[in-house]
Amino acid sequence: MGVVHSDLAIANRLLQGDEAAFRELFDNFFPKLYRFALARLNGNQDEAREVVQRTFCKAFERLDTYRGEASLYGWMCQICRNNIVDLGRQRQREFQKVTLLEEDGTIQSILETLAAPAAEEPENQAWRMDVMRLIQATMDCLPGHYGDVLEWKYVDGLSVKEIAERLAVGPKAAESLLTRARGAFREAMQAITGSADILPFPTERQTKEA
């Protein structure tokens, strides 16, 4: 028997009619899938909403086929991708193939982009936005509350004590969770960019090929 993802327990609860499991899943995945779709639909909010709605409906229809080989979020992202393709066919248009940064980038170029001066060419600004979206998408892919904990710490500036209070855990548990979240984020970024190390300082800027 292969490794079974812990999300199988959530799927089983949903199939048993567990209302709390339904709300937990929806509240956790809806914003992440929405952002996932939005990035691939050129920022069209109406289409993103439609695709995400179809994704949830299809996921529930097929929930008893989910075997836990991957995370539930990863499984639903695949359904979402297929729905985006279907929408394109229905609307009889091809969504512009966007080479997303996670498919072609390095940690070095990310840091260089972040270090770029404020006055930039528009194409570099677009690249900067793409970098930021990559980081946010990576946080969305992390398990459990990892993405939230990192956002609370580094964007909202909450202390470990405040994070612990939000999660209703002790400070040690919150600190441990933060450490694991950072580790998971780092591994995910390395996996996406293929970089074996996070470089401290940007070297010469590289120009993105259009």
Next chain:
Amino acid sequence: MQDDRGDMMDSSTSTPDDQGDVMGRDVLGELIRAAGRRPTPPAEDYDRVLAASRDAWQRKIRSRRQRRWSYALAASVAILAIGVTALVQLDPLSPRPAIASTAVVDGSVMALTPGAQNWRSIDDPELQLIAGSRLRTQDEGRVSLDLVRGVSLRVNRGTELTLISAERIELTAGTIYVDSGLGVRTNRFEIATTFGIVRDIGTQFEVSSSPAELRLRVREGLVQLYQDGPRAELSGVAGEQVRIDSFGAIDRASFSTYDPEWAWASALADVPETDGQPLLGFLSWVARETGRALRFQPGAEAQAQITILHGSADNLAPLDALEVVLKTTDFRYELQDSGVLWIERRAP
């Protein structure tokens, strides 16, 4: 070194540590800060998608229930058709023996028995906890169950589990405490989790399961976790905490048998009958429930054996019960930092 929020920063080193800090810079933190807050979808989109998703989910649940009933009907027709004389009970109302009873209930605890449509309060006098019953403790709910094989199962807040049998439960999420008793048992008690199966080799331990990690804390005895994969068996011993996260990383640490975090389980302990019973038995129970070693002043143990108690200490946590009971005797107690519960005679 602390940052301006008073949190300990990752230690600065001159080479990259495994948290991405280099030359004192928190590179990961900079990345996340620069990316900014993740955008949230519009509220009206949330409401629309929620309504449609709920409809789809409920349709799925209904279709599964209809299918199960259809299979049951088909099976009974097939059996009748071939003329089998032994009757198979498909009636969901036929009584099955209870495998657990409630000892202590605190707050709201719900149960769903096999075949039932709705969750019921565990206080419902008609509720029978049979094999296959699911339990859910709400945010303020906890419960202690006595299983028919002599195991005490305590369920903390925000926990959901299924009673598979008197020797096995499936822990969906949350925290439980198991006291499998002092006597010799031939059957092991098993807890199935998404991280593997936890089995006890006596006697007191806690299992906490969430999608992100499994945590074992052992107070007495030995606990084993069986998983598929390269690490087939993992053990935890008394005074130890073992954590496994969803990446398979294992973290071991000492965890005192009398750490305050065991208090929730002690609060659900069912005080034994004290009226007409020797003090020594009661003291042994308190020591066991508080994870402390019972020690006596010379001569005091023999006295405790022949001191008979009167009255009861029902509905009190172990240390509160100890306070109340000892006030009626010539003994006093001390909780020592070393984890000893010290008992001595009061000075005349």
